Amino acid sequence: MSYSVGQVAAFAAVTVRTLHHYDEIGLLTPSERTRGGYRRYTEADLDRLQRILFYRELGFPLEEITVILDDPAVDPLTHLRRQHRLLRTRMDRLAGMLAAVETAMEAHTMGISLTPEERFEVFGGFRPEDHEQEAEERWGGTATFEQSRRRTAAYTKADWVKIKQEAGEIVHAFAAAYSEGTPASGERAADLAEEHRLHISRWFYDCGHDIHRGLGDLYVNDPRFTANYDTIAPGMAAYIREAIHTNAARRQA
Amino acid sequence: MSYSVGQVAAFAAVTVRTLHHYDEIGLLTPSERTRGGYRRYTEADLDRLQRILFYRELGFPLEEITVILDDPAVDPLTHLRRQHRLLRTRMDRLAGMLAAVETAMEAHTMGISLTPEERFEVFGGFRPEDHEQEAEERWGGTATFEQSRRRTAAYTKADWVKIKQEAGEIVHAFAAAYSEGTPASGERAADLAEEHRLHISRWFYDCGHDIHRGLGDLYVNDPRFTANYDTIAPGMAAYIREAIHTNAARRQA
């Protein structure tokens, strides 16, 4: 079975013009043509297209993609490994940017202004000597997310019940503290925040104080999170956030 | 203190020509010039450049960046929030691709070959006949996100109280239905889901059934959302998700 340009285009979410272009430059020449001159793409062509789009997505110029794909010394697995590596690199970069944005947000709310060096740090992580590691560790993004995905994938139903119960207890404790007027800047609230942090670390991913702070901010800044927490009691999201910050500050002192 | 093109270029890891170009199109015009005609960039210019590069990195066309940055109604924090959101979306996409690559690797070592649909799933989760729009709105996100941003920016404190109260009522109704054993596949659950959808549409952004379904999936797939909902009752996230799907199916029939 083979496919027409239109079908392939719809399939791969590219335009017909793009496929024409790839044919023109010899990047993807359909294996067959009808006697009328119509392009007919085979499964193998689709396979190649998928790889093309993958490398394109990661910013490779088409010419380079041609070279990569026409290299006779590469089996599919090599491609997959390369793709895997590229994706992780890319995600690390984004994680770095994310961390920088969070830093900037903190800096902004605190009224601190950044130096020009700090501003552009986002885009390349130069100055190898200092904290190249820090961004990695902070939201370590890829690592963090992956870790969470890996771990949670292995959980049984019983695990989930336990997790949910634990989480429920923590939130209820927060709610109780809040309704009793316990200050978010105090010991008790901070203790609960620490419990919350450990809960996440135990079940999802290593949650350092920085990440935890980011999470607290998220509860307040993202309307959906806010709404969720505030369904328990109006102001809960902000309360939890402050407790988290209190706890983080305490540990840093 | 001010900087020359060369300094800025080295600093931001772009070419001098790029800076010239940005000047030409009015995207970044240096605040000063020497009598000899040399460009001189101030701190504020660097700040703007940083934002430019950020949005560029995420694939925004320069013209759109101009509009975004020249919008008088945006404070720095809004930018940061938007950036944060965009990054997370982007990372999610990459995470999806990473997972797909891993799946492909497993499939390869097992000697299984994937169907064409599975191959292209990586790039947005389409199936040609249905929701071509959905991928745009779901992953492209800009339009939806922008809408949400615009609206929420104008809300007063009273609005927020109202929003939270409404959200709380919906979730509590869900919790009640759930604890009473009302099936997620039934009318009542679907009605609640519809209410939920309308709530989002009214206060945040036009939430069609497709987007709504995506949201429901998110509640189950993202551990943080799951944990939040499940603090109310274990299984709540999955229950809400199914109710949403029921509702969406009902509307499509």
Add this chain to the structure above:
DNA sequence: GGTGCGGGCTCCCGTTACGTGAGGGTCAAC
């Protein structure tokens, strides 16, 4: 077996975001 029309074909010019000199001025140091 004509015929309508959705899709496909080949030029070919337009666009975005710069690259890459050509030819000539500027500036701080020696």
Add this chain to the structure above:
DNA sequence: GTTGACCCTCACGTAACGGGAGCCCGCACC
């Protein structure tokens, strides 16, 4: 006061398509 590094303004080149114009294919339908 000159030299070498840096900067200026044209101006054409390029990559990766977008978007027609004008013409063909093919298959369903009468």
